[in-house]
Amino acid sequence: MFAGSAAALAHLNAATGDVDRAVSGLLQVAVSEPDRPWGASAPWLVPGLAARLDPDAFAVDVMQAAQTLDRTLGDERLSAMGPFAELTRAMTAAHPEHGVLLWASAAFMRRLGAFDEAVDWASLAWTLEQSKPAAAVLGGVWRRMGREADTVELWTSVLRDHPDDVEMHVDLGELLARMGRFDEAEEWIERGLAIDPAHPTAGPAVHGVRWARDHDVAHLVALADHLRAHPDHPYALHLLTGACEGTWLRHVPLPTEAVTKLLPVLVEKGTPGDAEGIRFDVSALEVPSAVRAVHLLYPRLGVTVQSVREPDMRVPLRAGKYAVWSYPSGETQARPVPGPPAPQVAAAVAGVAGPAWTHPAAAYDQAVLLAGCPLGDLLGALVHPPAVPEATADGLPLGREHAALWLRIVQVWACLGIAHHKADEPWEGSVRREVLVDLAFGPEDWVSDAALFALVATAWLVPDVRDDVAELVGNRFLDAVKATQTREVSVLSSLADLVLATPSMPPALRDLARRCRDAEDGEPEHTSGRVQAQPEPDRPQRRSLFSRWRRGSRGDRSRS
Structure with a gap:
């Protein structure tokens, strides 16, 4: 009521x-x-x-x-x-x-x-009845107060007398992981799994501890697989949502190109749409989508490119059938290849487009709403996005100054829609794979990494495609790394994050991607002992203390 x-x-x-x-x-x-x-x-x-x-x-x-x-x-x-x-x-x-x-x-x-x-009452309760719920609450309060060692000692002693309590195995394991004692943590949780292999928290928890230990995305994919097999295990979703942070695991990358930084300035100054007489010089050619984002608002703004450095980002890395950008001979201004999408397709893309998702597999699932959109229209949306809305589908407020971010968002969701095109076709030789690969290895652009993310999101759900996707993402990343020897690659950080989000990626490439991210951020992003996957001490309750009490009590002291 x-x-x-x-x-x-x-x-x-x-x-x-x-x-x-x-x-x-x-x-x-x-x-x-x-x-x-x-x-x-x-x-x-x-x-x-x-x-x-x-x-x-x-x-x-x-x-x-x-x-x-x-x-x-x-x-x-x-x-x-x-x-x-x-x-x-x-x-x-x-x-x-x-x-x-x-x-x-x-x-x-x-x-x-x-x-x-709380600690006084829980201590007294433990003294009075030596029950598992009393120990769980006392340990929880101690942990919240920073007394982790006392909690470990208490829960270890309880498990000596009650070795079948799977929940306490999980609690102890996660506490040890938070303390950086990952091997012990995994051992305790696996003991709980041996007692009950179908336990709703032990299975997810072991993947969470492994992710906290080495940050291999395989453990997050295992959590996603567990959630798909057991949708009634909300703790798997809690851990997965908490662990998926950062670019591509949780959200689209932010535009970093010089020309996109012009947008907020022009909007703030109230520049007319024709931008008459305004020119902007860039020292080197930038990705076409960045320029397109500015021209969507200011179509007559002049952009002068002072140099085109090698390797020429206008040249596709692989010959392909599908493309959304073309450069007329000798020109630095890219032209869209497909025409605008049908209004209903533009509305459908705008209806699902948001900057974030709970995890990549969830983004793929959400994009199924675009499965019926014609391929040509989805390609058109990549370069002819819907008008910038007042807010995205998930409520993020937007303004004209966010046109570059909006284009980024639209491109990601249009590519996710392409990942659902003719989904009944076998992966190898399918149209959806061919289109996404052609876009990924076409002229360097935001569309390239958007297409790669659609491949990665597919790999999160389909084990049979993981090796293929890892090879594609890895090769595209290596091409970008090689290009940085002679020019700037604005999407390098995004591609490195894609490598770290891709299942079955070889360890050597993951390490290289981490080094690229560390160099970009100025500090290590991955360090041993850093626990991101573990929930904070005040995490959501995973089970009912009431039900634990009922199982352990001799009489029914509840009321209806």
Whole structure:
């Protein structure tokens, strides 16, 4: 029901004397909308109510509240939860030997940032009942306070007495990984997998630890494969989403060419669309899409190229059938080959185009909406993008000054649409492969790496194409590296990120790509012991403490 209706029902229950149901209902409303002072609106919600509440029922309520909150609230939200915190303190004071109430309250108060109280209550609960949930909560609070070594010692001792607890194997393994002890971490999680090979968190967790250890994208692809095979395992998606960061794993690359930096200046100055009399000199030829992005807004802007350096970026690296750019003999201004797409195709591309995705396989899946678009129209969208919208499909605000980024975004999604063209054809010899390869090895351009990303996203989902895609991406990257010996290659960093995102890429090429990225960033991007794949200490709850308690309890202390 609506939050207001649920709160009204809680007030009615309080008025009729059903305080357990009243507290439960209002607490559910409060944690679902922690920005609003639901507790302060209830004059009956006072610490003295503790004498009338069932401690078993209250324990279930605060357990569920802790799971709903997931993470520690910010300071601005804590005041709204104040009345519930005071009631929790009163309940623990009234029932100092109720172990379940103590550790459940500790889990709740941890979410409210009251770490000292949380650790005191969880420690007392552990002393009283030596239960696995008490140990899990106590370790969680210690970990949040930076006491990782104490947590490792506690959980190791618990697993000696309860070797079948797969969840604690995973918790311990992930904690050890966060501490940089990756081999031990993997060993503990694999022990849990041996107990239950189908466990919904152990399988994803081992891939997460391996990714944290060596940053081989194969482990992320394994997570994507696991999620596809087990869509009911949300922890795999949580780990995959947390690990996929940076260019191509999460988002399109930003334009870096000199001519694109002119756009915000022209827009800010209110330059008329004809840009009469304005010329822009570049020291060397830049990729045609960068110039096209400026000309979409200012078609009469003059761009003077002072030099064309070798190897000539206008010349395709491989002869091909499909192309979107051509350079008339001796000219430095590229001309679009295909015409504009049909309006309905332009609208379809704009309808899915966004700068980011949760992971490459998800981008490929989303682009299936373009599977029915004619190939010629998708090629046309690469050089004749829809008008810059006020916001992208996923809500990113845009303006005219973002025309270059918008073209980048459109090109990526149009290529992903091409990856779905005649998807029933065998990969080798298919039209979709031929088109994407021709674009990738055509004149150097943003279209080149957009086409390569479509190949990479396909490889994330189709094991049979991974070796082929790795060879294509690797060769295109090596061509770019060779070109940097005599001229600048503005897409080199993007191509290096593509190498790092490609399954089955040879280690030597991955290492070369990392060195290129390190040189670009000025600092190492990949270091041993850096844990990106592991969730932060306040990660979303993966399982119900309530269900763990129920499995371990002798009696059913829950209420319906």
